[in-house]
Amino acid sequence: MQIKFSEPARPVLPDSFEVSKHYYERVLNAQAHTLVAFFLNMTKEQIVERYCHLNPLIDAEYLKSLIEYQPQYIYWTGTDLFHVTSARGHNRMLVVETNSCPSGQKSMPILDDYQEMGGYRRLLECSFLPLANSRDLPEGSLAVVYDKNYMEASGYAAALAEITGEEVFLVSFFNGDENPAVRFVDGIMEVRDPDGVWHPIRAALRYVTQKPWNRIPVNMKTFMYNPIIACLAGGRNKLVAAKAYDFFNAELQNNGLRIYTPETxxxxxxxxxxxxxxxxxxxxxxxxxxxxxxxxxxxxxxxxxxxxx
Structure with missing residues (x-):
């Protein structure tokens, strides 16, 4: 993605989602593996039942409580997994890291042929909008702010405009930009349109990954998805994340569960x-x-x- 400083926010209108712009070409006619498609359509209860069938010593209710846990600060994540084999021949799924601005929608085949927005719509309808609508927010528009992955950032903006029927601002916010089209006034995020007019934002989806804490406040009135504290707590700090896995595994060990991570x-x-x-x-x-x-x-x-x- 080419970096251009001082670019104004671009208004994205409803009915502007084009599949070819937000998925890799090889994904457009691809089909998800049947095993993957089956897993993604399982309910939480089915996942717990299947896991406990393979691991009969695990307490199903405890496992379900972990799956249903609602984090306080990090609302969506993407985890990098490696399927590995130990020196003794044991197969394990290894967690490499968990990201607070995850990518992947552009690489994921659509599970439902009649729903071309795929995971874009699902994330916005099932997570972003319910969280935003449950808060007392300032007046303003919706926005997607990014410093990477334009293909997906623009996809979320187009899908959000389609779902809400509103104009959504798509705005870049690069590290080192001395004249960005984003500013914060009394805790409210504002974006500058092509005419130089500043617009308040009530809720924004964030794809800002390069040291976002140096230009986005931790405490805001605008709803930021994910908030910056999610990055500071491990989503962008691998040292804190490694320690968090160790602490969490200490809690899990009495229940026979463990997150496998590389020796760190x-x-x-x-x-x-x-x-x-x-x-x-x-x-x-x-x-x-x-x-x-x-x-x-x-x-x-x-x-x-x-x-x-």
Missing amino acids: IMDLTLNEIPLWVKRFGGHAVIKVPYSNAGQGVYTITNERELEEF
Whole structure:
């Protein structure tokens, strides 16, 4: 995506969602795997029943309470999963990380041929709008604010306009932009249209990922989905997230459950890294805690890569 500073907010009108603009070309005629489609259409009760059938020592009611838990600060997430095999031959689903501005709608085949907005509509109708409508919000419009992934950000804006019948502002907000089309006045987000007019925003879907805390307030009157505190609490801070997984697993262990994550060494200095890489047999992934979207990741597989790092 090409970065252009100082671009005005673009009004997106109802009936403007075009499938070809918001999905990869190879996805348009693709079909979801039958196993994936079946799982995504299961109810929570069916998922719990199936899991407990395969793991009979698990308390079904406790597992259901975890699935139905409503987080206080993070409203939607996307988790990167690896299907791995241990040295002893045990298959596991490994959680690599959980993101507070997840991507993926553009890559997901539509499950219902009669619903071309697919996951865009489902997320907005089942999560964003109910949360926004349940709050006492200031007067204003709706917006989608982004600094990456224009294909999906514009898809959400078009789907939101279609669902609500309102004009929705699509606005970029890049790190380092000295004249952005977004500002905050008394806790209310405002966006600047092509005519230079500022519009208050009552609720916004956020796709801002590059250090969003340096330009978006933690406390706002405008409903931000997800709020910045979700990033600070782990959605953009891999160090805090790694510790959170450890703490959560301590709570889960008495009920026979566990989230499998890579072995993570935290709070390291630069000089300690070669020692840990050697301890891992010369193979490791080094992650800068606050970096994201593929940045700040160093894969070490040999001495040369370690020296370059």
